[in-house]
Amino acid sequence: MKIYEYICELRKKYEKLVLFVGSGVSTNVKGTPSWSELVSKMYIELYPGKEENKKFSTDELLSIPQYLYLKDEKKYFQIFASGLD
Numbered sequence: 001m002k003i004y005e006y007i008c009e010l011r012k013k014y015e016k017l018v019l020f021v022g023s024g025v026s027t028n029v030k031g032t033p034s035w036s037e038l039v040s041k042m043y044i045e046l047y048p049g050k051e052e053n054k055k056f057s058t059d060e061l062l063s064i065p066q067y068l069y070l071k072d073e074k075k076y077f078q079i080f081a082s083g084l085d
Helices: 003-013 035-046 058-071 073-083
Strands: none
Touching (some): 035 073, 058 073
């Protein structure tokens, strides 16, 4: 089975299936946020009132999600789910 056919079959089974493949490919799907947009939501959750349009370093793009996951796993997954609405 070709990968495209496999993805189509998965989409039939799951209402909201989004593949995050890196390099911004997934942002071509209408309404799908970029990784930095998701990290920005996590940052605001962790640090309310802080700068909303902050440019994140490579380390921050990895450490902010990890920190939120360890601090509040439920909120971490809520942010991902809200990004897919």
